[in-house]
Amino acid sequence: xxxxxxxxxxxxxxxxxxxxxxxxxxxxxxxxxxxxxxxxxxxxxxxxxxxxxxxxxxxxxxxxxxxxxxxxxxxxxxxxxxxxxxxxxxxxxxxxxxxxxxxxxxxxxxxxxxxxxxxxxxxxxxxxxxxxxxxxxxxxxxxxxxxxxxxxxxxxxxxxxxxxxxxxxxxxxxxxxxxxxxxxxxxxxxxxxxxxxxxxxxxxxxxxxxxxxxxxxxxxxxxxxxxxxxxxxxxxxxxxxxxxxx
Amino acid sequence: xxxxxxxxxxxxxxxxxxxxxxxxxxxxxxxxxxxxxxxxxxxxxxxxxxxxxxxxxxxxxxxxxxxxxxxxxxxxxxxxxxxxxxxxxxxxxxxxxxxxxxxxxxxxxxxxxxxxxxxxxxxxxxxxxxxxxxxxxxxxxxxxxxxxxxxxxxxxxxxxxxxxxxxxxxxxxxxxxxxxxxxxxxxxxxxxxxxxxxxxxxxxxxxxxxxxxxxxxxxxxxxxxxxxxxxxxxxxxxxxxxxxxxxxxxxxxxxxxxxxxxxxxx
Amino acid sequence: xxxxxxxxxxxxxxxxxxxxxxxxxxxxxxxxxxxxxxxxxxxxxxxxxxxxxxxxxxxxxxxxxxxxxxxxxxxxxxxxxxxxxxxxxxxxxxxxxxxxxxxxxxxxxxxxxxxxxxxxxxxxxxxxxxxxxxxxxxxxxxxxxxxxxxxxxxxxxxxxxxxxxxxxxxxxxxxxxxxxxxxxxxxxxxxxxxxxxxxxxxxxxxxxxxxxxxxxxxxxxxxxxxxxx
Numbered sequence: 001x002x003x004x005x006x007x008x009x010x011x012x013x014x015x016x017x018x019x020x021x022x023x024x025x026x027x028x029x030x031x032x033x034x035x036x037x038x039x040x041x042x043x044x045x046x047x048x049x050x051x052x053x054x055x056x057x058x059x060x061x062x063x064x065x066x067x068x069x070x071x072x073x074x075x076x077x078x079x080x081x082x083x084x085x086x087x088x089x090x091x092x093x094x095x096x097x098x099x100x101x102x103x104x105x106x107x108x109x110x111x112x113x114x115x116x117x118x119x120x121x122x123x124x125x126x127x128x129x130x131x132x133x134x135x136x137x138x139x140x141x142x143x144x145x146x147x148x149x150x151x152x153x154x155x156x157x158x159x160x161x162x163x164x165x166x167x168x169x170x171x172x173x174x175x176x177x178x179x180x181x182x183x184x185x186x187x188x189x190x191x192x193x194x195x196x197x198x199x200x201x202x203x204x205x206x207x208x209x210x211x212x213x214x215x216x217x218x219x220x221x222x223x224x225x226x227x228x229x230x231x232x233x234x235x236x237x238x239x240x241x242x243x244x245x246x
Numbered sequence: 247x248x249x250x251x252x253x254x255x256x257x258x259x260x261x262x263x264x265x266x267x268x269x270x271x272x273x274x275x276x277x278x279x280x281x282x283x284x285x286x287x288x289x290x291x292x293x294x295x296x297x298x299x300x301x302x303x304x305x306x307x308x309x310x311x312x313x314x315x316x317x318x319x320x321x322x323x324x325x326x327x328x329x330x331x332x333x334x335x336x337x338x339x340x341x342x343x344x345x346x347x348x349x350x351x352x353x354x355x356x357x358x359x360x361x362x363x364x365x366x367x368x369x370x371x372x373x374x375x376x377x378x379x380x381x382x383x384x385x386x387x388x389x390x391x392x393x394x395x396x397x398x399x400x401x402x403x404x405x406x407x408x409x410x411x412x413x414x415x416x417x418x419x420x421x422x423x424x425x426x427x428x429x430x431x432x433x434x435x436x437x438x439x440x441x442x443x444x445x446x447x448x449x450x451x452x453x454x455x456x457x458x459x460x461x462x463x464x465x466x467x468x469x470x471x472x473x474x475x476x477x478x479x480x481x482x483x484x485x486x487x488x489x490x491x492x493x494x495x496x497x498x499x500x501x502x503x504x505x506x507x508x509x510x511x512x
Numbered sequence: 513x514x515x516x517x518x519x520x521x522x523x524x525x526x527x528x529x530x531x532x533x534x535x536x537x538x539x540x541x542x543x544x545x546x547x548x549x550x551x552x553x554x555x556x557x558x559x560x561x562x563x564x565x566x567x568x569x570x571x572x573x574x575x576x577x578x579x580x581x582x583x584x585x586x587x588x589x590x591x592x593x594x595x596x597x598x599x600x601x602x603x604x605x606x607x608x609x610x611x612x613x614x615x616x617x618x619x620x621x622x623x624x625x626x627x628x629x630x631x632x633x634x635x636x637x638x639x640x641x642x643x644x645x646x647x648x649x650x651x652x653x654x655x656x657x658x659x660x661x662x663x664x665x666x667x668x669x670x671x672x673x674x675x676x677x678x679x680x681x682x683x684x685x686x687x688x689x690x691x692x693x694x695x696x697x698x699x700x701x702x703x704x705x706x707x708x709x710x711x712x713x714x715x716x717x718x719x720x721x722x723x724x725x726x727x728x729x730x731x732x733x734x735x736x737x738x739x740x741x
Contacts, residue, residue, distance in 0.1 A: 155526030195485035201478035
């Protein structure tokens with residue numbers, strides 16, 4: 001990889017975007033942003049801008065795909081052509097197909113799929129702008145869309161990456177840190193149950209660094225979990241407050 | 247077809263019970279791989295090839311080398327392309343057609359191991375900077391599916407790469423001329439994938455098909471020749487605890503070393 | 513035995529609600545000795561049962577429920593009915609005809625056609641079979657007039673009120689006939705459009721303020737004020 005920057009972290013331990021090593025990007029979350037969907041949410045995490053919508057549980061077509069003992073989770077992670085510097089073809093890439101699969105498998109442990117046999121729950125994630133860590137932001141926002149759809153869940157799923165950049169362990173890598181750094185480890189967690197539902201990594205980590213990176217990512221997930229809960233409550237508490245003022 | 251769900255439930259209970267006592271249906275220990283058989287250079291038409299049998303799982307890998315253009319952001323590096331096909335003869339569950347998400351995931355996990363460990367010195371595959379480089383096509387051909395396609399494919403890919411020869415060439419007036427003779431593809435690291443299946447709360451390495459059918463989730467750790475982790479992948483609908491993952495990483499380190507001895511001879 | 517919420521606290525999925533010998537009620541689950549919320553809603557404790565009144569949920573069919581549905585498909589001997597649930601419901605021709613169905617003589621679209629609304633009762637449903645409806649009881653069958661309001665199904669009990677107090681009050685104050693489908697679909701039919709408008713307003717207010725107390729009085733007051741205008 002050709003480096004565009006000599007250093008990603010300066011001598012004051014500050015990253016290119018001004019963050020400290022264990023700091024998340026600014027995050028803004030809104031729940032219930034799309035009126036057609038049964039549940040929806042929107043997240044901005046740094047320059048990432050991602051929408052998620054959930055439809056279902058509903059009758060599954062074609063019927064032969066239906067599972068006799070549980071709901072079928074269908075997940076599509078998709079990037080808009082204008083979401084990245086060089087226009088991306090709108091046709092699903094191999095990367096998007098793999099990410100759709102791992103996101104689905106990250107969310108499924110949180111859903112009581114056994115309650116709704118023979119149905120489907122459709123999760124659509126549209127990346128409108130991407131700046132690294134979109135699978136994590138996508139999981140975070142899709143989990144909220146599931147909750148907003150009223151689908152019974154064991155827990156929310158919160159996701160965040162940690163990795164190694166210029167030899168230092170850092171939280172929540174942006175695109176340039178992901179591409180030019182030494183390792184990126186996305187993690188998804190059901191925070192109340194301490195259960196890991198997604199873990200991937202590419203790069204180069206010793207077993208010791210791995211353990212530290214894992215713990216760093218876990219702390220990131222916990223911070224994001226608090227923001228998720230606030231966003232969810234904000235939508236549903238709004239009604240309550242209006243009423244109580246009267 | 248028999249009713250797969252009821253069979254699976256009975257089987258699952260039996261398998262989980264055995265594993266909680268440290269045993270497996272095929273009498274292996276929890277951290278034992280099945281026997282690995284390896285043949286290299288089995289396809290003369292390919293620049294490199296290998297066939298791996300991991301128990302009854304069988305994967306063929308063929309490497310083809312072509313000349314093409316580099317990516318614009320890395321103008322002096324060769325290109326690695328990994329593709330996997332779950333061909334229908336390998337399992338009643340596989341269907342003809344373009345690679346589905348399982349095939350794509352398999353290819354991308356194997357790709358990540360090779361790429362992230364920097365196993366191929368891609369800068370040595372540059373012919374004319376910015377214009378011509380060698381492209382290494384790694385095609386994973388699954389011939390019989392009895393579980394743990396990732397580890398079998400990763401081993402076969404590494405063995406095939408180690409067995410790959412590139413034709414000699416010279417450049418005259420900006421033209422590439424093929425010369426007689428071959429040069430070994432420069433391989434500088436040896437990534438080995440080690441996959442665990444989580445069944446109830448226990449991990450077993452190298453799950454065979456029956457274990458895969460009842461597992462909650464799987465976890466793949468790819469280890470480079472220095473014992474460092476270069477790729478991870480979780481699959482399936484279950485979840486893991488932090489402790490289990492760290493435990494698995496240490497086991498993977500040992501297992502990778504053992505397997506590497508089989509794949510990298512001499 | 514400990515609970516981890518204030519009375520009527522807003523909780524989110526996964527929140528730990530209690531630990532100990534409690535019973536897991538609606539919208540909660542138990543893992544070992546711990547009870548967690550499964551939906552966003554208001555947490556409550558009644559005797560030893562922990563439950564959550566969901567602020568967002570969807571209708572799940574239950575045998576005996578009266579529902580309002582829309583015909584979405586006319587088959588050879590059945591109608592397929594959308595009842596606002598994860599599953600489509602079935603209404604058999606024989607149920608309507610009171611005799612065996614004869615494909616030569618009986619034309620189903622003449623009875624109920626696509627997009628017709630019906631009031632029906634759910635007579636069968638389980639995990640492996642789609643819900644089955646009947647219209648063979650008084651007051652069931654095709655809807656020919658009135659206005660439809662859709663609400664979150666979890667709000668239905670509040671709209672009915674304790675022993676039907678809320679709905680009786682609305683009927684009396686607005687002089688409308690109101691049929692409540694357990695699936696969150698409500699039929700309002702009044703003598704004038706103005707009466708129907710009042711009833712819709714009342715239902716919307718209940719839906720918005722369902723988790724507050726003193727609601728019946730506030731709704732009555734609202735209707736009376738509106739009537740004066």
